[in-house]
Amino acid sequence: MLSLTGCGMVQSVVGETKVDYKSAKKASTLDVPPDLTQLSKDNRYALPNNDRGVATASGYQASRPGAPAAAQVSSNEVASTGNSAVRVERAGNQRWLVVQxxxxxxxxxxxxxxEESGFTLAVDDATAGxxxxxxxxxxAKIPQDFIRNTLGKVFDGLYSSGERDKYRTRLERNPAGGTEIYISHRGTKEVVTGSQNESTMWTNRNSDPNLEAIFLAKLMTKLGGTADEATAKTAVDNAAVQAQHAAIVGEGAGRYIRTDEGFDRTWRRVGLALDRAGFxxxxxxxxxxxxxxxxxxxATDTRGFFSKLFNLGSSDKDKEAQRYRISVRADSVNSTQVSVWNNxxxxxxxxxxxKILTLLHEQLK
Structure with a gap:
């Protein structure tokens, strides 16, 4: 009865999206007493004689002599809200934070x-940002009924939402000397397979912009952009919806995505689109x-979730994973082409x- 109840509860999730990722192991925080001096940060990876700092390859390239000048963003291209220290901006269906x-x-x-949100890190690459x-x-997607409230602490492993999430954070240094922070979500879900529904497998599900917005609001609060999370959530939600910025044009070898934004903005949005689409x-x-x-x-990946998670059968999948080049080329100050090239x-x-072009267009439009 308990196991059947656990399966049924997954279907009854309703209401606004909430998050609770406490199942992951959190790192302990070392608090320094107020009467002691804070230990200095590890500066092994700090760049000497550089007051601006470089955390991404694109930021490094942008700072080199002869690099293309960053396109200015006009008021009708991006909507922003928040204070001058931390604010949220939006273009199309993408939101990000700008931090000074x-x-x-x-x-x-x-x-x-x-770590405070309940996650451990799989990738921690400060050089690439x-x-x-x-x-x-x-x-939080598992409802709290009578059985779970009374026995959940003991039999918590019997309950599952049938979904898993991961988040990627990308940092880009902007021309003004601050940093743009992009958070992208990727999800997977467990589905029943087989003629008799005798087995299950994990498949990808669409990225959830609502979850991205929730964590942007949480991060905005942590960085001091607002006094509380409710205010931050309002700031993220109220970022004005913009008109479509991209369209697929051309045929055959001349097919590409045309955006109505400059190179600098399109380059950064393509990076976020690649993260969201799972490239x-x-x-x-x-x-x-x-x-x-x-x-x-x-469509050809039939491995289960844990095979993908632990990269089982990676030699076969490496053969199937083809290399491509996503070209971002400026037509003018306010027009950029995005195209797909092979290796x-x-x-x-x-x-x-x-398919790659369509996936990118869904994120850029």
């Missing part, structure tokens, strides 16, 4: 933020406007290339 701190100063705060959590379950970004060359990515067509540096005209 360097990436070096923000990095330890972001690590602390995800990318931080990614391990998969974790949102326990593996191996490298990026901002000077030439190229992201080097690996992509596996999920031989030729336009990708296959159905997979069309």
């Amino acid at each position: 701190q360097t990436p070096e100063a923000l990095w330890p705060q972001l690590k602390s933020f995800w 990318v931080m990614e959590t391990e998969w974790n379950e949102n326990r 593996t970004v191996e490298d990026r060359d901002r000077v030439n406007g190229v992201y080097f990515v690996r992509f596996v067509n999920d 031989d540096n030729k336009p990708e005209e296959s159905p997979v290339g069309e």
